[in-house]
Amino acid sequence: METTATKYTYKDFANDQEVRWCPGCDDYVILRSVQKALPEMGVKKEDVVFISGIGCSSRFPYYMGTYGMHGIHGRAPAIASGVKLANPELSVWVITGDGDSMAIGGNHFIHVLRRNIDLNIILFNNEIYGLTKGQFSPTSLVGQKTKSSPYGNTQPPFSPGELAIGAHARFFARISGNTPKEMTETFIEAEKFKGTSLIEVLQNCVIFNDGCYLKYTDKNVREDKQLYVEHGKPMIFGKDRSKGLILNGLKLEVVSIGENGITEEDILVHDAKEKDPTLHQMLVRLEYPLVTGIIRSVDDVTFEERENALTEQIKAQSHFKCTDDLFFSGETYEVK
Amino acid sequence: MIAQAKKTQAEALEAVVIRFVGDSGDGMQLTGTQFSDTSAMFGNDVATFPNYPSEIRAPQGSLYGVSGFQVHIGSVEISTPGDNVDLLVAMNPAGLKTNLYAVKPGHTIIVDTDSFTKKNLEKAQYDSNPLEDGSLENYRVVQVQMTSLTKEALKEVEGLDNKSITRSKNMFALGMVYWLYNRSPEHTIDFFNKKFKNKPELIEANTKVLNSGYFYAETIELIPNSYSISPAKMAGGQYRIIMGNTATAWGFLAAAEKSGLELFLGSYPITPATDILHELVKHKHFGVKAFQAEDEIAGITSAIGASFAGDLAITTTSGPGLALKGEALGLAMMVELPLVVVNVQRGGPSTGLPTKTEQSDLLQALYGRNGESPVIVIAASTPANCFNYAYQAAKLALEHMTPVILLTDGYIANGSAPWKIKSIDEMPDIRNHKIREARENWHPYDRDPETLARNWAIPGTPGLEHRVGGLEKDRVTGNVSYVPENHEIMTITRAEKVKRVENYIPSIVPEFTDSGDLLVIGWGGTYGALHTAVKQLYEEGHTNIGYAHFNYINPLPKNTGDLLKRFKKIVVCELNNGQFASVLRMNFNGIEFHQFNKIQGLPFSNSELIEKFKKSLS
Numbered sequence: 001m002e003t004t005a006t007k008y009t010y011k012d013f014a015n016d017q018e019v020r021w022c023p024g025c026d027d028y029v030i031l032r033s034v035q036k037a038l039p040e041m042g043v044k045k046e047d048v049v050f051i052s053g054i055g056c057s058s059r060f061p062y063y064m065g066t067y068g069m070h071g072i073h074g075r076a077p078a079i080a081s082g083v084k085l086a087n088p089e090l091s092v093w094v095i096t097g098d099g100d101s102m103a104i105g106g107n108h109f110i111h112v113l114r115r116n117i118d119l120n121i122i123l124f125n126n127e128i129y130g131l132t133k134g135q136f137s138p139t140s141l142v143g144q145k146t147k148s149s150p151y152g153n154t155q156p157p158f159s160p161g162e163l164a165i166g167a168h169a170r171f172f173a174r175i176s177g178n179t180p181k182e183m184t185e186t187f188i189e190a191e192k193f194k195g196t197s198l199i200e201v202l203q204n205c206v207i208f209n210d211g212c213y214l215k216y217t218d219k220n221v222r223e224d225k226q227l228y229v230e231h232g233k234p235m236i237f238g239k240d241r242s243k244g245l246i247l248n249g250l251k252l253e254v255v256s257i258g259e260n261g262i263t264e265e266d267i268l269v270h271d272a273k274e275k276d277p278t279l280h281q282m283l284v285r286l287e288y289p290l291v292t293g294i295i296r297s298v299d300d301v302t303f304e305e306r307e308n309a310l311t312e313q314i315k316a317q318s319h320f321k322c323t324d325d326l327f328f329s330g331e332t333y334e335v336k
Numbered sequence: 337m338i339a340q341a342k343k344t345q346a347e348a349l350e351a352v353v354i355r356f357v358g359d360s361g362d363g364m365q366l367t368g369t370q371f372s373d374t375s376a377m378f379g380n381d382v383a384t385f386p387n388y389p390s391e392i393r394a395p396q397g398s399l400y401g402v403s404g405f406q407v408h409i410g411s412v413e414i415s416t417p418g419d420n421v422d423l424l425v426a427m428n429p430a431g432l433k434t435n436l437y438a439v440k441p442g443h444t445i446i447v448d449t450d451s452f453t454k455k456n457l458e459k460a461q462y463d464s465n466p467l468e469d470g471s472l473e474n475y476r477v478v479q480v481q482m483t484s485l486t487k488e489a490l491k492e493v494e495g496l497d498n499k500s501i502t503r504s505k506n507m508f509a510l511g512m513v514y515w516l517y518n519r520s521p522e523h524t525i526d527f528f529n530k531k532f533k534n535k536p537e538l539i540e541a542n543t544k545v546l547n548s549g550y551f552y553a554e555t556i557e558l559i560p561n562s563y564s565i566s567p568a569k570m571a572g573g574q575y576r577i578i579m580g581n582t583a584t585a586w587g588f589l590a591a592a593e594k595s596g597l598e599l600f601l602g603s604y605p606i607t608p609a610t611d612i613l614h615e616l617v618k619h620k621h622f623g624v625k626a627f628q629a630e631d632e633i634a635g636i637t638s639a640i641g642a643s644f645a646g647d648l649a650i651t652t653t654s655g656p657g658l659a660l661k662g663e664a665l666g667l668a669m670m671v672e673l674p675l676v677v678v679n680v681q682r683g684g685p686s687t688g689l690p691t692k693t694e695q696s697d698l699l700q701a702l703y704g705r706n707g708e709s710p711v712i713v714i715a716a717s718t719p720a721n722c723f724n725y726a727y728q729a730a731k732l733a734l735e736h737m738t739p740v741i742l743l744t745d746g747y748i749a750n751g752s753a754p755w756k757i758k759s760i761d762e763m764p765d766i767r768n769h770k771i772r773e774a775r776e777n778w779h780p781y782d783r784d785p786e787t788l789a790r791n792w793a794i795p796g797t798p799g800l801e802h803r804v805g806g807l808e809k810d811r812v813t814g815n816v817s818y819v820p821e822n823h824e825i826m827t828i829t830r831a832e833k834v835k836r837v838e839n840y841i842p843s844i845v846p847e848f849t850d851s852g853d854l855l856v857i858g859w860g861g862t863y864g865a866l867h868t869a870v871k872q873l874y875e876e877g878h879t880n881i882g883y884a885h886f887n888y889i890n891p892l893p894k895n896t897g898d899l900l901k902r903f904k905k906i907v908v909c910e911l912n913n914g915q916f917a918s919v920l921r922m923n924f925n926g927i928e929f930h931q932f933n934k935i936q937g938l939p940f941s942n943s944e945l946i947e948k949f950k951k952s953l954s
Binding site: 017066083111307324 | 373376377379523567570571572573574575576577586589590593598600602619620621622623625627629630631633634637638639640641642643644645646647649663664667671756757758759760794795796797798799800801802803804805806807815816
C-alpha cells in the first residue's frame with residue numbers, strides 16, 4: 001500500500017450524509033474513532049474501502065468519505081475478500097455486528113479468519129438484534145428477555161473472541177464502546193497488522209439492550225472490572241493497580257499485589273505474539289476481570305501473500321504468455 | 337486360436353456410434369475420450385456423451401454403478417452423440433444389461449467374458465448367462481477373455497500389482513476398437529508417455545495391453561472385417577477437441593485478455609460445473625485469481641467484491657447453487673456491477689439428478705430473485721460454442737454494467753466436440769465503463785445515454801470515493817433514497833438497461849426455411865439433437881419445416897415476434913416442463929405454442945424428435 005504525505009483530518013473521512021443511528025448509540029463513538037484513526041495510518045483516502053453486511057452497524061460505510069459497499073446479510077467478509085484479492089493494495093475494512101457475523105454470516109466469519117486475508121474486521125457486539133427491533137442474538141445471555149424470548153433466552157451464547165481464536169484468528173482485540181482513545185489506538189494497530197484483524201467492540205444499544213455492559217464499562221467500575229492488556233506489560237488492573245493475574249495450575253487467578261508475598265514480579269506479562277492460543281483463549285473467557293485490549297497478535301503469512309508468490313512462480317515458469325499460446329498448444333490438428 | 341491376420345478391405349461408413357460401458361472404476365471415460373480424440377485428430381467430426389453415476393465408486397458390478405461413454409464419429413456433420421449404437425463394449429454383465437436396449441439389431445457387442453461370473457451375473461440380476469441362453473442372438477457378440485488376455489500380456493512386466501493389471505483391461509478393449517475402425521493407437525501411446533512420465537512401468541504396461549488388444553482384433557476370426565470412416569468436410573483451420581466446461585473457462589480467459597482486465601473466479605464445487613473451476617485454477621500464469629470459497633454465497637459475493645475493485649468477475653455453479661446465490665445476484669443487479677454467473681444446469685429440483693442433464697433452471701435464471709431484478713440471460717448450445725457465449729457473457733456484463741447469467745448444461749458441459757480454435761485477434765473488442773480520474777459534477781450513477789450503463793469507479797481512484805449498496809439509491813448521486821418516485825424510476829431504468837441489450841445482440845435467423853408450416857424452437861444445449869432431426873426431415877423433402885435456436889433469452893432477439901408470425905405452427909422443444917414456452921407466451925400474446933418436453937435427465941433422441949415433428953406436420 002502506498003503511504004501518503006497528505007495530512008488528513010477526521011473530516012476527510014466523513015461525508016455529507018446525515019448519520020441516522022439512535023441518539024446515544026455507541027456506533028457514533030466507533031464512527032468517530034475510525035475517522036480519527038484513519039489519518040494516523042498513512043493510507044491514502046482513495047485506497048480505503050469499507051464493506052458491511054446488514055444491521056445497524058452495517059450502515060457505517062454510508063457515513064464514510066471513502067469507497068464502500070453496504071452488502072447483504074452476513075456476507076461482508078466474503079465481499080471484502082474479493083475486494084482485497086482483486087487489489088491487495090487497498091486497505092479493506094469489514095463492519096459487522098453480532099447477528100451479522102455470528103449467526104447468518106458465521107461461515108464467512110470463521111473462514112476469513114482461517115485464511116488470514118489482510119482485512120480489518122470491526123465487530124459491533126451489542127448482544128441483541130437492533131435493526132429488527134430487539135430479538136436475541138448469538139451473543140445474548142441465557143435468560144435474557146427479548147422480543148423473541150419473552151420468557152428468557154434458552155440459547156447459550158458464543159464468545160466472539162473464543163470462536164475467532166478457535167478459527168485461527170491471528171489478531172483479536174476487545175474494546176469497550178465508551179473508550180474512544182483506546183479504540184482509535186487499536187484500529188491503528190489493526191491496520192498495521194498483516195493478516196485478518198478482528199476487533200470486537202462492546203457496543204451499548206441504548207434502545208433494546210441498554211446497559212448490558214455497564215458492570216464492566218461504567219466509569220466508576222471500569223478500572224476495577226476491566227484489565228486492559230498491552231503486549232510486554234504485566235497484567236495489572238484496578239483503580240490503585242493493586243490486582244494482577246497469575247497462572248495457578250491450568251487456571252488464571254486474580255491476586256492482590258502486596259498480599260501473601262505477591263509482588264509485581266509474580267504477575268503474568270502479556271505476550272500477544274505467543275503462537276499457542278491457550279493463554280489467549282483463557283484471557284478471552286475470563287469474566288473477572290473482563291480482558292480488553294489486543295489479546296492476540298501473531299504474525300503469519302497472509303493468504304494473498306501465498307497466492308501472489310505462487311502466481312509469480314508459475315508466471316515465471318510458464319511458457320503460456322497469452323491465450324493464443326494455450327489454445328494452440330498440445331493436441332491440435334489441422335483441417336485443410 | 338490366434339491365426340495370421342487376413343485383413344479384408346475395410347468397409348466405408350459415414351458415421352458410427354460406439355458406447356463403452358463398465359464399472360465406474362473401469363476407466364470407461366478415459367477409454368471413450370481417447371477414442372474420440374484419436375478420431376478427431378484423424379479428421380472426423382465428433383460428438384461425445386459421458387453418462388456416469390453420481391456415486392464415485394459404486395459397488396462393483398451393480399446395475400446403478402455402470403459408467404458409460406458414447407462417441408459418435410463421422411465423415412459427415414455430427415451434432416449429437418447419437419441415439420442407438422453400432423458397437424457396444426461391455427466390460428461386465430451390468431453394463432450389458434443396462435445398455436443392450438441401445439444396440440441396433442444385428443450390430444456388434446464386445447464383452448469381457450471373464451467378468452461374466454456367477455457373482456457378477458447375480459449382481460446384474462441375470463437369471464441365466466446371456467452369453468449362453470440365446471438372448472443375444474439378434475446381435476453379433478464378440479466374446480473376449482479380456483481380463484485373462486490382459487494378464488497374459490503383462491506377465492513379464494515388473495513392478496505391477498494385481499489391481500493395476502486388471503485395471504488396464506480397458507486399454508485392451510480400446511486396442512480392439514482401434515483396429516476395428518482403422519485407427520492408429522499412436523495418439524494414445526503418446527498420451528501414456530505424457531501421463532505416466534515418472535512411472536515407466538505404467539507406460540510399458542498400458543502400451544502393451546493396448547497393442548495386444550489391437551493385434552488380437554487383427555488376428556482373431558471373430559471380427560470378419562473392419563470399417564473406415566473418412567475425414568469429415570469441415571472448415572479449414574486449426575482444431576482441437578474441447579469439452580464444454582473447458583470451452584467456457586477459455587472463453588473467460590480470452591475475454592479477460594481482450595478487455596485488459598484480470599479474471600477473478602469465486603466458486604464452490606458442484607456437479608457438473610466444477611470442471612470450470614478445475615480449469616481456471618490451472619491458469620495462474622495469466623494471473624487468474626480462482627478462489628475456492630467456503631460456500632456458494634461466498635463464491636458470488638467474493639466475485640461481487642472483485643468486480644467492485646475492478647476485475648472481470650465470474651462465479652460458476654449449478655442449479656442448487658444458483659438458488660443460494662439469488663440474494664447476492666440481486667445485490668449485483670442493484671449496485672449495477674459487471675458479473676457473470678455460469679449455471680451448468682443439471683436435473684432438478686433440489687439435489688435432483690446431479691450427473692444428468694436438464695434445462696429446468698431457465699425460470700430461476702430469469703426470475704429467481706426478490707424484487708424487480710432483471711439480468712441478462714444467455715445460453716450456449718454446443719460444447720464448442722460455450723467458448724463464444726462465455727466470451728459474450730463477459731462482454732455484455734462489462735459493456736452494460738449488469739450481471740449476466742450464462743446457462744449451459746451437463747450435456748454440453750461434459751460433452752466434447754471439435755473446436756476451430758479462435759485466436760484473440762479474431763474476437764470482438766470489449767469496452768468497459770471504468771473512469772480513471774475525477775471530474776466536476778461526477779456521480780456514481782451517471783449513465784451512458786445509449787446503453788444506460790452506469791460508470792465504474794474503482795477503489796484506488798482519487799476523488800471518486802463513493803458508496804454503493806443494496807438499499808435503493810438516488811438516481812443520480814447513488815445515495816440512499818426512499819423517495820417513492822425515485823424507486824419507480826430506478827426500477828424502470830434497470831429494466832430498460834437490460835431491455836436495450838437487444839440492440840447489441842444478433843437477430844434470430846431460422847435454419848432451413850424462414851417461413852412455412854412448422855417452426856421448431858429450441859434453446860441452449862439441445863441444438864445438436866434438434867438441428868439434426870429437422871435437417872433430416874428437410875432433406876427427406878419436408879421443406880416446410882424451419883428451426884430457430886435461441887441463445888439469447890433475456891432480452892430476446894428483436895425480430896423474434898416477426899419470425900413467429902411466419903409459421904403456421906410452432907413447437908417449443910425443451911428438456912423441462914415447458915419453461916421457455918411460458919416465456920414466449922408471456923412475450924407474444926395470441927400466438928399458439930405447442931410443446932415437446934422431456935424430463936428424464938437425458939437429451940432428446942433423434943427418433944423421438946422425428947416422430948414428434950412428423951406428427952406435427954401432418
